[in-house]
Amino acid sequence: MIRVQFDQQGAGRVKTATSAFLAILPLLFTAPVAAATEAYTEQRQPCTDHRPLKQPFFGDLHVHTRYSLDASTQGTRTTPEQAYQFARGAELPIQPWTEAGEGMRALQLRRPLDFAMVSDHAELIGEVAMCNNPELEGHNAWQCLVYRHWPRAAFYLFNYMSAIEASHLGLCGEDDALCLAAARGPWGEMQAAAEDYYDRSADCEFTTFVGYEWTGGEPDSGGNLHRNVVFRNAEVPALPISFIDGPAAVQLWGSLDSQCNSAQGACDSLVIPHNANLSAGYMYSGREDDGAPMSVEYARLRRQFEPLAEIMQHKGASECYYQAGVTQDELCAFEQQPVDNISGFDNPPRPDTGFLRRVLADGLQLQRELGVNPYQQGFVASTDTHLGAPGAAEEDRFLGHGGAGVPAAREIPPGLPDKLEYNPGGLAVLWAEENSRDALFRAMRRREAYGTSGPRIVTRFFAGWDYPGDLCQQADRVERAYAGGVPMGGELSVPPAEDTGPSFLVVAQQDAGTADSPGMPLQRIQIVKAWVDREGESHQQVLDVAGSADNGASVDLDTCEPRGEGHAQLCGVWRDDDFDASQPAYYYSRVVENPSCRWSQRLCLAAGVDCDEPDSVPDDYANCCSAEHLPTIQERAWTSPIWYTPPAGES
Numbered sequence: 001m002i003r004v005q006f007d008q009q010g011a012g013r014v015k016t017a018t019s020a021f022l023a024i025l026p027l028l029f030t031a032p033v034a035a036a037t038e039a040y041t042e043q044r045q046p047c048t049d050h051r052p053l054k055q056p057f058f059g060d061l062h063v064h065t066r067y068s069l070d071a072s073t074q075g076t077r078t079t080p081e082q083a084y085q086f087a088r089g090a091e092l093p094i095q096p097w098t099e100a101g102e103g104m105r106a107l108q109l110r111r112p113l114d115f116a117m118v119s120d121h122a123e124l125i126g127e128v129a130m131c132n133n134p135e136l137e138g139h140n141a142w143q144c145l146v147y148r149h150w151p152r153a154a155f156y157l158f159n160y161m162s163a164i165e166a167s168h169l170g171l172c173g174e175d176d177a178l179c180l181a182a183a184r185g186p187w188g189e190m191q192a193a194a195e196d197y198y199d200r201s202a203d204c205e206f207t208t209f210v211g212y213e214w215t216g217g218e219p220d221s222g223g224n225l226h227r228n229v230v231f232r233n234a235e236v237p238a239l240p241i242s243f244i245d246g247p248a249a250v251q252l253w254g255s256l257d258s259q260c261n262s263a264q265g266a267c268d269s270l271v272i273p274h275n276a277n278l279s280a281g282y283m284y285s286g287r288e289d290d291g292a293p294m295s296v297e298y299a300r301l302r303r304q305f306e307p308l309a310e311i312m313q314h315k316g317a318s319e320c321y322y323q324a325g326v327t328q329d330e331l332c333a334f335e336q337q338p339v340d341n342i343s344g345f346d347n348p349p350r351p352d353t354g355f356l357r358r359v360l361a362d363g364l365q366l367q368r369e370l371g372v373n374p375y376q377q378g379f380v381a382s383t384d385t386h387l388g389a390p391g392a393a394e395e396d397r398f399l400g401h402g403g404a405g406v407p408a409a410r411e412i413p414p415g416l417p418d419k420l421e422y423n424p425g426g427l428a429v430l431w432a433e434e435n436s437r438d439a440l441f442r443a444m445r446r447r448e449a450y451g452t453s454g455p456r457i458v459t460r461f462f463a464g465w466d467y468p469g470d471l472c473q474q475a476d477r478v479e480r481a482y483a484g485g486v487p488m489g490g491e492l493s494v495p496p497a498e499d500t501g502p503s504f505l506v507v508a509q510q511d512a513g514t515a516d517s518p519g520m521p522l523q524r525i526q527i528v529k530a531w532v533d534r535e536g537e538s539h540q541q542v543l544d545v546a547g548s549a550d551n552g553a554s555v556d557l558d559t560c561e562p563r564g565e566g567h568a569q570l571c572g573v574w575r576d577d578d579f580d581a582s583q584p585a586y587y588y589s590r591v592v593e594n595p596s597c598r599w600s601q602r603l604c605l606a607a608g609v610d611c612d613e614p615d616s617v618p619d620d621y622a623n624c625c626s627a628e629h630l631p632t633i634q635e636r637a638w639t640s641p642i643w644y645t646p647p648a649g650e651s
Contacts, residue, residue, distance in 0.1 A: 040438050041266040042233040047204035047434035053478050054431040054448070056458050057440060059115035060087070060390035061209070061428050062228055062274065062313060062382035064403065067120040067186040068213075069128050069158050071386035073151035074402045075409025078388025080118045080193035087116040087390040088197070088206055094387050094399070095408050104412060105399055107389050110514045111456070113427075114435055116390040117209035118190050119228045122240035123162040123216075125186045126179030127171065133185075138178050141171040151409065163217045166247035176244075183239055187212075195234055204435040210236050214252050214271075216243035222343025223280030223354075225249065225273075228310070228382075229256065232268035232441040236260070248289035250298060253305040270444060272380065274310035276354030277318040278342040284359040284375060286366065294366065299374035307489075308444055309356055311451045311638050312381035312426035314401045314418075315342070319590075319638060320357040321349060329542050331526075331592065334633065335423050335453070342404070360641060361530045361538040364584040367645065368532065378489045378640030379588070380444075381426025381451025391427060393454035395633075396517070398424040398599040415620030416603055420628055424599060426453045429637075431460070431487065447489025452637040455511040455519065461488040461589045461639040465496055467503040472571035481505050488588070489640040494581075494647055501579030502644065506545060507571040508591040508637070520593045520635065521566020523547055527574055531585035545589075546572035553594035557631050560597035560605060582650050588641040592634050600624065601631035 040046075049055075064071045065078045075095035078086075086092040089112040093103025130136045131144035138144065147154040161169045172179035194208040211230045217223060227249065229240070241255040252271065260267035276283045285291075288298050311318050315337065322332035332355075339346065340353040351358060356379070363375030383393055386402030400406055400418030408417070429450050430443040443449055450459060460478065464485025471477050485505075486492060492502055504527060511519030524547030530540040546567075553564035570591075579585075597605075604624035609617055611625035623629055 040436070041268070042235075042437070044200040044436065045202040047436055048202045049204060050434045052433060053482065054433055057114035057207075057430050057432060057435050058391075058427050058456055059113050059117075059207075059430070060382045060385075061117045061119065061211070061230060061272065061380065062213070062310065062384045063116060063118050063388060063390040064120055064213075064384070064386040065118055065388040067125045067128055067190070068386065069121060069124040070155055070403050071388070072128050072132070073147070073155040073409070074386065074407045076387055076402060080190045080388075081196065083118050083388040083390055084116060084193055084197035084208060086388065087113045092387070092389055094389070096411055107387070107392050107397065107399065109391055110394065110517060112206070113391045115207040115209070115430075115440055117211045117228075117230060118193065118388075119211050119213045120186065120190065121215045122212045122242035123244055124158055125240075126181070126183035127158065127169065129182040129185050130171070130179065133182075136182050138171045138173075138182070143169045143171045152407065162244060163215050164219045166216065166244050168244065180239060187239060191234065191236065198437070207435050207437055207440055209437065210234060212240040214241065214243055216247055217342065218280060218282040221280035221282060221347070222341035222345045223282040224275045224278040224342035225283055226275060226342075227252065227306075228272045228274060230270050230272065230441070230444065231260070233266055233437055235265050235267040237267070250289050250301065253301050256305065268441070269305075270307055270441075271305045272308045272310055273306060274313060274382075274384070275315055275318065275342065276309065276356060276359065277316050277337055277349065278340065279354040280341040280347065281350070281352045281354055283354050284362065286362055294370065294374065296370050296372060299366065299370050299372045302374040303372060303376055306377060307447050308380050308449060308640075309377040310382055311356055311379040312453050313384040314422050314425035315384060315404065316421070316423070317453070318354065318356050321351045321353065321355045331590070331634070331636075334636070337421055338628070357528065357530065357540065358538070360586050361532065361540070364530070364532045364586065365536060365538070367584060368536075371648075373643070373645075376643060378447030378449050379451045379638045380428035380449050381453065381638075382428055383425030385425065393424040393426055394517075395424060395454065395597070395599040396602055401425065415618070416600055416623055420600060420623045420626070424454055426451050427456065447640045448487050450488060450637055450639040453635045455593065455635045455637075457508060457511055457522070457591055457593070457637040459506070459508040459525075459589065459591050459637050459639060461642065462486065462505040463490070463492055463502050463587065463642040465493075465500055465502060467505055467573055469573050471505050471573050472507070477505065486642060488642060490642050492642060492644040498581060501576040503573060503575040504545075504587065504589075505571075505573055506589045506639075508546075508569070510566070510568050510593070520562065520596050521553070521568060522570050523551055523553060523566060523592045523594045523634065524549060525570050525572055526590045526592065527587055528590060529576065529585060529587050531580070531583045533583055543574065545574040546570040551594070555595045555597055555632055557597070557601065558605070560602055562594060562596060564594065566594045582646050584643075584645050586641040586643045589639045591637040593636060595632045595634055598631055598633045600629060
């Protein structure tokens, strides 16, 4: 394999290359072929670049613009159209604004995205439109006066009423008619922007999805219950279905089913929960929304509508829980929030807060009880940007994302531009034949997806019963992996023999980067295995299958220059010799980069902060020297799991 070594100036150079690696070059991609006949659900030209063995597409499915109340009360003026322009590479001005309406800061991606979705909050888009448009009835209601003159007060007041009380704030008239009518404007604009920027030509350069966020919370704990809704095509309900319309996830699924999925026409949708790490345990409680024992019908509906979960965004990672001195997997400490809820209650996280590794294990147990796994979810990541800046996940360009973070409506925040515990967010990656709505949506449905913490790491993960140990060296390894097994998101079949354990192919390529920002080498690939024994106890293992934590890589905290060796490519075949065919299990892979400087450390260095001289540190940069400040990170990618379920009656 290729090893990349960094000298003291951080310049990357190829150290060695073996003939075996030459066979790995075609590992992740296959040559484009003529587009196959596809059953599109809308009118478009077939994509010229259509690859049966699939290709990775990078995007962001969690983006807020000026029509989200939390974004607008923090000064965001980005339109859905501008959000898609930004995703395609345009510069985006952001708050604060001059009197002439010019942004005092700006953002731009180094590389455009392949797909994006504006996901403004459904609950208050009518109120936001009313309070900003003098021509709409209700513009001068006291609630809108609060919105315009005391936006931070409006942020808390409006959000409390919608996300906790599941109610409008009294300015909507009888049956909420005024707010519902006002919501048609922004909802129509979101659809129009998605239509205008969707590349329906044979080039298939950029894909948009129509969608929104369903935003609710558990009132006693402040637990987050938020979900993003993604529509397959331009056929969508007349208005987004909100938490106010039905304050339970099962009501959202039921309404989507009746108004979209089971209705006449081509409408189709799926739902992606996010920030389970801030759900105080309520998003995945193992029970129904009202606390009743989970029924088979509920489990089936949840599995049908929620094939994916968002594992990472700017409000933290949801992979696994970490506690110093207790948790053996130290990589679980990555971007862990200091609380277990989204409302700011000072409750620390717990193992059962909603971390997905445990959630998936709970799903195995529920499947034993119900015959269906309600938590059989793959992984994606996104930014949850409230600046209308999809894909702005680069550490060295982070200016905060708004929302619940540091406001910048009136001035550039002094010191760090966001709360220390927040981060730039991540990216969603979909393995699909082509960059079209239908192909990407199918990838989401079958969970052939993964998330990264920001870098454009490329990775694949397969499982089968007879992969050979030298599969990494085979030129047709991807074709053989598909033929002899299942990709990420799939389900293993029954083993051919009682003593046969599954084998796994996992491969990764470092982010290629750009000329001014080279990608970071990889440190290792891990496979995480979890299973439930006959007594119902959950177990987990984390195994290094390629690369090593002992590669000597580090980062100079005084310059942020990387040091040591790393890998441009990694590939491994691992067989589970401890496999027990009577025990349900799941497996996913985690690709880890070498250490690098976190966004906060980069800004602390740029400000000249010297924590060895406390008296010299400006008050606005005191967080640079706090115990909570972690100067380095190891960026990563998480593949969707692969599941094994014993035949009925054997577990």
